[in-house]
Amino acid sequence: MVSHFSNEFSCFQQYIPVMNNKIKLILLVLTVCVSCNKGQDISRFDYNYTIPTEFGDGIKTASLQSVGMDDAPIREMMDYINSVNRHRIHNILIFRQNKLVFEEYFQGNAIDWNVSNLDGGVIEYNRETEHYMASVSKSVTSVITGAAIQLGYLRDLNKKIIDYFPEYAGILTGQKADITIDHLLTMRCGLAFDENTYPYNNPQNDAYKMINADDPIEFVLSKPMTDTPGTKFFYNTGTTNVLARIIEKESGMSFLDFSNQYLFNALGGKDGEWLMMANGLPMASGGLSIRARELSKIGLLFLNDGIWEGKQIIPKNWITDSQQEKVNANNGFFQNSSYGYQWWITRFKVNGEFYKCFFAAGWGDQFMFIIPGLELIAEFNCGNYLVSPKISIINLLESYILKAITRN
Numbered sequence: 427m428v429s430h431f432s433n434e435f436s437c438f439q440q441y442i443p444v445m446n447n448k449i450k451l452i453l454l455v456l457t458v459c460v461s462c463n464k465g466q467d468i469s470r471f472d473y474n475y476t477i478p479t480e481f482g483d484g485i486k487t488a489s490l491q492s493v494g495m496d497d498a499p500i501r502e503m504m505d506y507i508n509s510v511n512r513h514r515i516h517n518i519l520i521f522r523q524n525k526l527v528f529e530e531y532f533q534g535n536a537i538d539w540n541v542s543n544l545d546g547g548v549i550e551y552n553r554e555t556e557h558y559m560a561s562v563s564k565s566v567t568s569v570i571t572g573a574a575i576q577l578g579y580l581r582d583l584n585k586k587i588i589d590y591f592p593e594y595a596g597i598l599t600g601q602k603a604d605i606t607i608d609h610l611l612t613m614r615c616g617l618a619f620d621e622n623t624y625p626y627n628n629p630q631n632d633a634y635k636m637i638n639a640d641d642p643i644e645f646v647l648s649k650p651m652t653d654t655p656g657t658k659f660f661y662n663t664g665t666t667n668v669l670a671r672i673i674e675k676e677s678g679m680s681f682l683d684f685s686n687q688y689l690f691n692a693l694g695g696k697d698g699e700w701l702m703m704a705n706g707l708p709m710a711s712g713g714l715s716i717r718a719r720e721l722s723k724i725g726l727l728f729l730n731d732g733i734w735e736g737k738q739i740i741p742k743n744w745i746t747d748s749q750q751e752k753v754n755a756n757n758g759f760f761q762n763s764s765y766g767y768q769w770w771i772t773r774f775k776v777n778g779e780f781y782k783c784f785f786a787a788g789w790g791d792q793f794m795f796i797i798p799g800l801e802l803i804a805e806f807n808c809g810n811y812l813v814s815p816k817i818s819i820i821n822l823l824e825s826y827i828l829k830a831i832t833r834n
Contacts, residue, residue, distance in 0.1 A: 473504035478529040481553070484694045484735060485719060488525035494833035495520075500528060503826035506817075507532075513817050514791075514809040516551040517718045520827060521803040524729060526722070529553070534809050544811045556699055556715045557807045560788030563714035564666050566689075566698075568611065568768035569724055570681075571669060572732070572744035573688040579676040583608040590672045597647050605655045607672065610665040611767040612752040616653040617646065619662040636664050637703045643671050659753040659765060663711045666768065667703070670710035681708050692739050693727075695720040712788070718807055725796050725803040728784075749784040749798075759787065759820060776800065776828050791819050800834060 475497045478487040490497045507513055520528035531551040537558050538546030559566070574580045584606050588598040598605070601616065609615040624631040632649070639645040646664030653660070670681045677684050686697040701713030723734070732740035748767040755765035760772045769784045774797065781799040791808035804827050806819045
């Protein structure tokens with residue numbers, strides 16, 4: 427199987443002209459290319475570690491040592507990062523045992539959708555910066571689906587989507603009539619969706635066609651079947667947007683209002699910012715921009731059975747189900763990986779023991795890794811949209827952050 431992510435990055439390299447507006451360029455959503463450069467030994471530490479500051483946003487802070495982490499590998503990591511010119515890392519956050527123990531922001535280019543290389547002016551990224559999350563949006567949309575389940579709007583994931591879309595009865599025929607919500611969540615709907623053959627600015631690219639269609643949902647559902655629903659994983663950016671439309675239909679609210687009220691605001695944060703498709707539907711598959719701390723709160727939900735400050739935001743069983751291995755799925759990051767409900771799943775070896783990790787990933791090197799067995803969250807946001815990264819985020823996690831853990 428050829429990696430979806432490798433194909434997509436090759437398409438990005440072909441992108442030259444400036445797009446006319448944000449939404450056409452957002453066709454470049456979905457992926458990350460990870461370089462294989464190794465960390466380097468730093469003989470002395472120039473970086474001075476300090477405990478992150480509390481700001482009354484619901485996030486508690488602590489020192490690395492207090493949660494069983496050695497600060498030497500973290501200082502080594504920072505000296506390595508700081509030694510690489512134009513590394514394009516924008517922020518790194520580490521949580522352990524429900525506390526923020528590391529938070530650093532860097533200088534870098536703001537994303538500018540109106541220039542061909544996306545590099546806007548140089549800014550100092552900080553905790554107030556709304557960062558573009560690309561396909562991390564898919565994992566967030568999965569969490570929003572959990573909120574809809576908590577409120578009783580979605581009760582049966584095996585319900586066929588034709589029941590939600592009578593207006594498309596003429597399209598949802600044959601095997602298409604058997605597509606369920608579960609198939610959308612696990613990328614097993616069986617629908618064709620070609621976002622690899624042509625560059626994203628090419629009108630023949632299916633993502634281009636979907637975003638600019640008068641009815642993006644109709645476009646996605648009108649694609650031919652390639653596999654029986656439920657039998658094969660195939661990364662399809664269109665399906666997440668179908669899921670968002672179902673939430674709208676069942677809740678009677680716009681996806682924007684629903685996600686703000688029942689997720690972002692419920693976590694004590696600001697409204698999420700979403701890029702919109704041509705018909706006004708938010709691009710649930712890759713259009714979200716939020717602050718790094720706000721994304722990490724979603725990670726904390728997964729370490730606390732869906733509870734935030736004593737309130738059940740997401741059902742406990744949804745937290746469990748989301749990270750279950752539904753289907754094997756090569757993703758360009760790890761050889762042995764799988765997919766849950768819009769979350770990637772792998773394992774890491776720490777102190778001689780393997781730990782399950784599920785993670786959100788997005789184009790440009792947006793990552794949030796969650797390792798429940800270690801009570802660990804590591805979040806990275808970067809700006810490697812049209813260039814190969816100089817620093818491997820996977821290497822930072824494996825060679826520095828996980829090596830800093832001294833006790834479980």
